[in-house]
Amino acid sequence: MAERTYLINKHFSTEVERTERVLEIAEAFGLGLDEKDFVVFDNLELKLRDGDVIYITGQSGSGKSTILNELKKLMTQDGLKVADIDKTLMTDQPIIDQLCPTVSEALQIFSLVGLSDANLYLRKPKELSDGQRYRLKLAKLIESGAQVWFADEFLAVLDRVTAKNIAFNLQKIARKCGATLIVATTHTDLVDDLAPDIYILKRYRERIDIQNVHDDEYKKVESEFDDK
Numbered sequence: 420m421a422e423r424t425y426l427i428n429k430h431f432s433t434e435v436e437r438t439e440r441v442l443e444i445a446e447a448f449g450l451g452l453d454e455k456d457f458v459v460f461d462n463l464e465l466k467l468r469d470g471d472v473i474y475i476t477g478q479s480g481s482g483k484s485t486i487l488n489e490l491k492k493l494m495t496q497d498g499l500k501v502a503d504i505d506k507t508l509m510t511d512q513p514i515i516d517q518l519c520p521t522v523s524e525a526l527q528i529f530s531l532v533g534l535s536d537a538n539l540y541l542r543k544p545k546e547l548s549d550g551q552r553y554r555l556k557l558a559k560l561i562e563s564g565a566q567v568w569f570a571d572e573f574l575a576v577l578d579r580v581t582a583k584n585i586a587f588n589l590q591k592i593a594r595k596c597g598a599t600l601i602v603a604t605t606h607t608d609l610v611d612d613l614a615p616d617i618y619i620l621k622r623y624r625e626r627i628d629i630q631n632v633h634d635d636e637y638k639k640v641e642s643e644f645d646d647k
């Protein structure tokens with residue numbers, strides 16, 4: 420399996436708009452308002468193999484979406500076909516009309532994602548539950564033939580039983596299709612279901628833990644996550 424190395428660097432340059440209230444806060448808390456360089460990742464090295472399942476967790480604001488967006492950019496530059504589960508397009512037609520050139524191909528994919536009730540095929544996306552709609556998106560992801568599947572805020576709004584069920588099926592399908600699956604969420608309860616090859620825990624500020632089952636190594640990378 421091909422292994423690719425990605426270097427993630429992300430800085431934000433923040434310039435504060437000086438409103439009356441901003442000035443009041445700055446004065447009260449002794450904050451400087453000059454432009455600041457905010458470092459989220461400084462040369463974070465990630466080695467990913469094609470077909471890996473990558474699970475990124477961490478607190479809100481810790482940098483999960485940033486990793487995802489940077490990887491998406493770098494992998495696209497690398498010539499990989501990437502797809503985002505939340506950007507799959509749906510029309511207001513019965514779902515059986517929205518997938519594949521033939522009904523039998525559509526049925527195969529629907530059965531893979533666990534949409535196997537014939538009544539559901541006749542419904543429109545808005546007539547499905549959140550979990551069923553997520554499975555439809557997944558079906559479209561499979562149909563797209565993308566090599567890398569991304570999902571931010573992964574299953575965040577679903578009840579945890581459904582979430583675990585979909586996570587388990589999703590990793591199975593991704594592995595079957597040979598697709599790389601990269602998901603990010605604040606929820607840390609999906610480790611058993613996703614059985615990730617790489618588990619990334621973005622900790623507060625400077626710390627990030629990376630566990631790669633193939634290397635059997637547990638790296639604690641100190642990155643420079645400070646306001647400069």
Ligand SMILES: Nc1ncnc2c1ncn2[C@@H]1O[C@H](COP(=O)(O)OP(=O)(O)OP(=O)(O)O)[C@@H](O)[C@H]1O
Pocket residue numbers: 431432433457459477478479480481482483484485486605
């Ligand atoms: N355009 C921007 N300018 C300055 N800082 C930003 C910008 N976008 C994001 N940040 C900061 O970068 C950090 C990482 O943001 P990111 O969206 O990656 O976090 P996250 O872990 O995905 O959060 P959440 O779980 O809330 O979606 C945050 O502290 C955020 O405030």
